[in-house]
Amino acid sequence: MxxxxxxxxxxxxxxxxxxxxxxxxxxxxxxxxxxxxxxxxxxxxxxxxxxxxxxxxxxxxxxxxxxxxxxxxxxxxxxxxxxxxxxxxxxxxxxxxxxxxxxxxxxxxALELALEPPHSHDTGPSFELSTRQATEGHVSKHRQRLVYLCDDDPQLAQELSGQLSCFGYQVIPFMTLDAVRQAFLAKPPGAIIMDVIFPEGRDAGPALIAEMNACLDRPVPSVFMSSRNDFAARLRSVQAGGNAYCPKPVKAVEMAEILDQLTNRIPSEPFNILVVDDDPDVAHFFAMVLEEAGMVTRVANEPEHVPGILECFDADLVLMDLYMPHCSGPDLARLLRQIPGYLSLPIIYVSSETDVDRQFKALEVGADGFLTKPLEPDRLVSEVRLRAERMRTLRSLMIRDSLTGLFNHNTILQLLEVALASCQRARNTLCIAMIDVDHFKLVNDTHGHPAGDQVLMALGRTLRLRLREVDLVGRYGGEEFAAILVGLDLDQAKTIIDGLRENFAAVTFFADGVEFHCSFSSGIAAFPEFSKASTLVEAADRALYRAKHAGRNRVEVAHDKTAAPEDT
Structure with missing residues (x-):
């Protein structure tokens, strides 16, 4: 239908x-x-x-x-x-x-073209069906945050379950294969974490996953963990449908990141694609196909318009024709590669050119792929999504902190400048909160650096998930974080950060069977009270310093008359 x-x-x-x-x-x-x-x-x-x-x-x-x-x-x-x-x-x-x-x-x-329904190249309905099914699958995963964890070591199962619960998952531990089988058949989880070796056999865990997924139309994402790290164990987990493999001892931070990817709890931003073709009909057809798949597109029919479009359109990929008047695809690719910022921008040619030598010459100038017309919509979407996703990943590695996934120091400062300029033009308010984990050195000294990483990851995750989508969060350095809150005044920002502080202090962490808690202190400064990015950060830092010296686990706000405290 x-x-x-x-x-x-x-x-x-x-x-x-x-x-x-x-x-x-x-x-x-x-x-x-x-x-x-x-x-x-x-x-x-x-x-x-x-x-x-x-x-x-x-x-x-x-x-x-x-x-x-x-x-x-x-x-x-x-x-x-x-x-x-x-x-x-x-x-x-x-x-x-x-x-x-x-x-x-x-x-x-002599041809008489008519508008009869196209046949061999009209895959619109099947493409629509696959898109709809993918969307339904995403919604299903987004709503299911339940995770089953099965390991015959009771202490490991309980400890890892407790740690993962700190990251927002409802984790139910099981110690036997029969118990997890019954729970799985009664209510499939959003994901399952499974040991490899059980008393029933060296590959009993993967065997059970394969058995249970065979009963479902859509397999449940599965993560295997094991003291084994050999090729045979990894191969068996892949053949059983495993999505990830974690050698023991398992780091809760890494496991939480894997679960985030598998359950797709936060929808990713749509890919931005620039389509360049001197034929408006074909350009708009490709744009239409990509938009049906949830992407955002811009169309350029004149190559000279491309640099200007890219200045205000953050493209993840450029899809361009090979032959265009006055400026060919390879010429445009060379031109873009000479502009700072576009050296790694993925470029894919779409052309009816079938000569392999000419295709290869076109790719030599710095393009990343070649697609031959006529092009099925499904393949166009797959090829574009694959390369755009790779670009997103590479870009993310350059601007994000590897441990927390938040923006790194340089990026959060750049984003502060951009947000501040926007607020100045719109006459909007903005606050920056500097956040620092209390007694973090003591956590590392007492429980070890892996436990310290768990704390940082948990705080970063709390900030990322609990703040609004318009807010920007970064790891400023070490145990210090920065949150840019747009459109809020001091009182509103203080209320929000104070609530996060109370929630974070209630999180239970585990290390070697020992429970412990952490807290953070924060200082907040606001625009327009402080009109420059540098003075905003300095004022927030001074307020944070006061919060630390007032006993920690508290939030302080900065005002014009806040003086820098004397060194103690």
Missing amino acids: ATGKTESFKARKQKLRQSFITQFPQRLGQARELLIHLTPGSDQRERLDKLHLIFHTLKGSGASLGFDSIDASAKAAEHALREVLDQDGQVTVTDGLVAELEQQLHSLE
Whole structure:
């Protein structure tokens, strides 16, 4: 049964097909005009280049929009022109070339294009179905935060369950395979953590996961943990459908990060894709397909507009045509690679060019992939998503702290400058809270650095999940964090941070069977009381210093008359 969204997709595609049909005679007329002026025996590279671009566009655009009848004639004309244009030096127009182009152009002029439903390349409905199923799966995972943990070591099961509960998961520990099997069949969890070795066998854990998932339409994400770290154990877990493998001793911080990825509790931001093609119909068709998959797109039909668009559109990937007038795809790729900030921006060509050598030459200038028209929507989405995701990951490694996943020191300061400038223009308020874990050195000395990492991870996670989406959180350094709260005054910011302080102080941490608690102190400063980023940070630091010296585990606010305390 077609959904409203599917009908919308079809309707939009029909409009693009209608636009192609409307422009088809004009494009053939341009080709006819160029062909009339071709003179055998003369060098007319510029006119041949224009003819090649017309036939190349007709082939690629027609195929993408489902007009299969165009393909053979346009492809033959393009191939004949390409053979001549690839010659070094003077390009000679021959009678044979003119005759070949005349024959193929006549065949195209005889076509009667109609808006019958496209067949071989119209995968809109199946694409819609796969998108809808993926969305439903995401919603299901987002709502399920229940985790089962099974290990025949009672102490390990209880301790790891307790640690993971600090990170917002409802973890139920099991010590036997029968017990977790019964619970699983009664209510499948959002994820399951399973030991590999049990009294029933060296691979009993993976065997049970494979057995239980066979009963479900959608396998439950599973993480295996084991004292074994050999190839055979890892291979068995993969074959059983395992999504991750953690050698013992298991670090709760790492396990929480794995669970975050597997349960998709925080929806990721949509990918930003810039589509560059001189054919508006094809450009908008690709943009439409990507938007149906949840991406955000911008379209550029003129290559010279691309740098300007990229300045205000944070693209994760550029999808560009290979052949465009005045500026080819490789030329544009070279140009972008010379602009600071775009050296690693993924670039994918989409073209009807099938010659492998020419594809390879185009990739040599710094592009990351080549997709050949006609292109199925599912494949376009998969290829774009894969490369954009990789770009996001690399970018995240450069701007985020490796332990907490928060913005690093330099990035949070840059974001403060940007947020402050925005608030100045909009006459909005802004607060920055500097947060420091109390007695953190004592935690490391008493319980060890892994326990200290657990504390930092828990605090970072608390700030990230409990603050608003518009707020920015970073690890300022060591055990100190910074939170930028936009649109709040001092009293509102203090209330929020104070509530987080009380909740964090109630979290129970575990290390070697010992329970302990941690607290934090915070200092808050506000704009416009402090008008510069540097003075905001300094004022918040002074307020934090006062909170520390007033007994810790408290929040202080900064005012204009707050003086720097004397060193003690």
